[in-house]
Amino acid sequence: MKVKWLFLLGVAAIICAGCDEMNTQTDSGELVLFEDEKIDLDEQERGRKEDEQRPSNSTQVEKEVIRMRLEGGVYKVPIKVNGIPMEFILDTGSSLVSISPTEALFLYKNGSLTNSDVLGKRNFLLANGEVQEGVVVRLKSIQIGEKILYGIPATIDSNINAPLLLGQSILNRFGKVSIDYQNSKIEFE
Numbered sequence: 001m002k003v004k005w006l007f008l009l010g011v012a013a014i015i016c017a018g019c020d021e022m023n024t025q026t027d028s029g030e031l032v033l034f035e036d037e038k039i040d041l042d043e044q045e046r047g048r049k050e051d052e053q054r055p056s057n058s059t060q061v062e063k064e065v066i067r068m069r070l071e072g073g074v075y076k077v078p079i080k081v082n083g084i085p086m087e088f089i090l091d092t093g094s095s096l097v098s099i100s101p102t103e104a105l106f107l108y109k110n111g112s113l114t115n116s117d118v119l120g121k122r123n124f125l126l127a128n129g130e131v132q133e134g135v136v137v138r139l140k141s142i143q144i145g146e147k148i149l150y151g152i153p154a155t156i157d158s159n160i161n162a163p164l165l166l167g168q169s170i171l172n173r174f175g176k177v178s179i180d181y182q183n184s185k186i187e188f189e
Helices: 002-018 045-053 101-109 168-174
Strands: 030-032 038-040 064-067 069-071 074-081 084-090 097-099 118-125 131-144 147-156 177-180 185-188
Touching (some): 064 074, 084 101, 097 101, 097 131, 118 147, 147 168
Parallel strands (some): 097 147
Antiparallel strands (some): 064 185, 074 084, 074 131, 131 147, 177 185
16 A cells, blocks of 8 residues: 555656646635636536637547447447547546556656646545545547547546546537447447
């Protein structure tokens, strides 16, 4: 357990090395970054506006079907994070995207996660009722199929073996999402 926390603190220290001051969280859930800047992590409007302002590299697709892969009782979805292919577990019970310190360090070493992407720390309520502190970062882009979303908040889990989780912060940005578990596919409209 001690080694796990030391590793997480090491990753957070590497990523936060350029941070000017420690970030704090207000009672309302807003994350105070620097003196005059606040980000409400539950508010997705900023990311939606970024999505609308970015040019699309594909034609408008009305429906897009993505194949999921069933492994160990969970469904995995192919995704590109900041241009790097990864597989995420589809987790409709998770509010945010979650990555492990291992992937965070990999993204950092590749230059696709930088000090300026760190939003701070936040406490999270886990499915088992436990409260856990995590580092919050903003991923530059997440691509699922031909759809690309920008400015996605994600948590770095404290467990180095934590799975990559695709949560509601992504799914709700697509509008209508249909999940077909029998045929292992997810459809975005």
